[in-house]
Amino acid sequence: xxxDGDEMNGGDDMHDQQSVDGLAAAYxxxxxxxxxxxxxxxxxxxxxRREAEELAETATLLSGTEVAPPPALRASMLDAIxxxxxxxxxxxxxxxxTAGAAPAxxxxxxxxxxxxxxxxxxxxxxxxxSAPAAHGGxxxSAPVTRRPGPAERRAxxxxxxxxxxxxxxxxxxxxxxxxxxxxxxxxxxxxxALGAVVAAPDAQRSEVALEDGGTATVIWSAERxxxxxxxDGLAAAxxxxxYQAWYIDxxxxxxxxxxxxxxxxxxxVLEGExxxxxxVGVTVEPEGGSEAPTTEPFLVVQT
Amino acid sequence: xxxxxxxxxxxAADGDERAFAELYDATAARVFGLxxxxxxxxxxxxxxxxxxxxxxxxxxxxxxxxxxxxISWLLQIAHARAVDRVRSSQAQRNRxxxxxxxxxxxxxxxxAERAETSLESARAKRALTELSEPQREAIELAYFGGLTxxxxxxxxxxxxxxxxxRLRDGMRRLREILGVTT
Numbered sequence: 001x002x003x004d005g006d007e008m009n010g011g012d013d014m015h016d017q018q019s020v021d022g023l024a025a026a027y028x029x030x031x032x033x034x035x036x037x038x039x040x041x042x043x044x045x046x047x048x049r050r051e052a053e054e055l056a057e058t059a060t061l062l063s064g065t066e067v068a069p070p071p072a073l074r075a076s077m078l079d080a081i082x083x084x085x086x087x088x089x090x091x092x093x094x095x096x097x098t099a100g101a102a103p104a105x106x107x108x109x110x111x112x113x114x115x116x117x118x119x120x121x122x123x124x125x126x127x128x129x130s131a132p133a134a135h136g137g138x139x140x141s142a143p144v145t146r147r148p149g150p151a152e153r154r155a156x157x158x159x160x161x162x163x164x165x166x167x168x169x170x171x172x173x174x175x176x177x178x179x180x181x182x183x184x185x186x187x188x189x190x191x192x193a194l195g196a197v198v199a200a201p202d203a204q205r206s207e208v209a210l211e212d213g214g215t216a217t218v219i220w221s222a223e224r225x226x227x228x229x230x231x232d233g234l235a236a237a238x239x240x241x242x243y244q245a246w247y248i249d250x251x252x253x254x255x256x257x258x259x260x261x262x263x264x265x266x267x268x269v270l271e272g273e274x275x276x277x278x279x280v281g282v283t284v285e286p287e288g289g290s291e292a293p294t295t296e297p298f299l300v301v302q303t
Numbered sequence: 304x305x306x307x308x309x310x311x312x313x314x315a316a317d318g319d320e321r322a323f324a325e326l327y328d329a330t331a332a333r334v335f336g337l338x339x340x341x342x343x344x345x346x347x348x349x350x351x352x353x354x355x356x357x358x359x360x361x362x363x364x365x366x367x368x369x370x371x372x373x374i375s376w377l378l379q380i381a382h383a384r385a386v387d388r389v390r391s392s393q394a395q396r397n398r399x400x401x402x403x404x405x406x407x408x409x410x411x412x413x414x415a416e417r418a419e420t421s422l423e424s425a426r427a428k429r430a431l432t433e434l435s436e437p438q439r440e441a442i443e444l445a446y447f448g449g450l451t452x453x454x455x456x457x458x459x460x461x462x463x464x465x466x467x468x469r470l471r472d473g474m475r476r477l478r479e480i481l482g483v484t485t
Contacts, residue, residue: 025471026452030386031445033453057371058478060378062427062446066332067339069352074331077353078324081360086318 021048028055042236042260193269197226206301210234218280218301225273227280227303234261237284244285245270246293248300249278256280258289278303308373316363323360330374331356334381341385341449351388355381382446389449430480438473441466 020043026032027040028051044052197203200221207217214233220226229245237243242260245268246253257271270280281297283290308329314322334355339348358380359366366376431439437459444455452470456463 022467022471025474026445026467028474029442029445029470030383031450031452031455031470033451036451053370055474055478056379057375058474058481059382059446060375061481062431062442062477063333063337063340063378063382064425064427065336065340067336068332069335069349073335073349073352074324074327077327077356078320080353080357081320081323084357084360086316086361086363 017043017045020044021051024048024052025055027052028059042262193226194228194267197221197224197228197269200224204303206303208299208301211298216282216299216301218303220274220280220303222274222276222303225275227270227274229266229268229270229280229282231261231266231268233263234266235263236261240287241284242287242289244283244289244293246281246283246297247272247274247278248281248297249275253281253293255289255291258285274303276303309368312359312363312366312373312376313368315360316366323356323363326359326373327356330377333374334377337378337381338385340447341382341389347388348385351384352381355384358384386449427481430477433480434473434476435469437461438469438476441469442473442477445470 020039023032023036023040024044027037027044032040040048040052198219200223202223203219203221205217205219207215209215210231210233212235214231214235216234217230219228219230234243237260242258244258245256247256247270248254254272257268259266259268274280279300279302281293281301282299283293283295283297285294308326311322311326311329315326331352335348335352338351338355339345342348342351355377359377362380366373431442434442440459441455444450444458445452448455450458452466453463455461455470456466459466
């Protein structure tokens, strides 16, 4: 545990905060486990993120060693990039601009930049730059069906299957049809679920501008009885709180999982089955979630 | 530096392949040097280096010249990619074979016989010597060995808290000594 000042801490929250912020150096050195990394990205203070960014830069100075790669690498790299789409800056299109499309559009041209910047701890922090796998191009109908790119392989390697996906590494934005999907997908099952829903022949989507800026996109497939939530620019929940997703039908709301966000891009595969015609809602709940919503949903989308 | 690598990267973000090639020419030895240092295995280092540039190409738009140098951006991608690779088991095996199941801490001159030692590298080595031995050890195990803080603690038989403190204090000291490039 990092220590200076720890003894002074006024309570668990502060203690936790210091212990999270104390991961900055290890974060900068890529010396964290996926869980620790996620924790840092989700909870570190801006000052700690800045420090991580600076220390990551310092660390790059350690590697002054130069070794010329074989000439063939250059040719093969140049071939590869020709076949490789870049993250475009084209505006996000709102399929159904439910609420104020204007803010969404205003933000859109910066999607890639925004997601990167939101991942405060490092402009390129590999994770962010792990430009995910935008292989699929920008066709909304087949966004996640591409071969796994480095980011995805990374995600597979680094993320254990999680019950719910935390919104962590804002960076990695998988730009599919203008949607930024975070790299925080938890393991193969989540990756696959996401891909399957988005690529489902009957997939439908609805995009909503959030009140506090940012956008939410719900993509659902009745056939698969699944849905995913994609956020771009959803701020972190207040301390001690988490986001909770709900399926809401005539019988009332039932929990569809908890998740975190950090202001960048967040992808969540909802838990449980989507029944025809349910609404998807999201509320802010105390950590650990609630049996039933205790706050007004800030997002409700009818499927 | 004769060419402005930051500009190259900015132009590459607009799909300028020539600019990207220039960027590659100006940075490949650093990137490859780092990746090879971490992975030891040459074939894997080549694969990872290619991944790094692909990722840089795709994500070039995320590079913000106001927030850091292009080389630093690239090296951060390279480091994370190489560490990912080293943590995957097969890579670990190959690497252990390659270095004869020595300590994961690759001796600092391990690749030096075919490496050009840059001014910067000399400076960094010097800076490392100004750290306490335990700090230097922890940072090298992390940065070049690809170990997590917990793995470092296990390897050196120190409490995790101690390792965290060494990494933090050591890195802060390095930042003081080396300054921040931007």
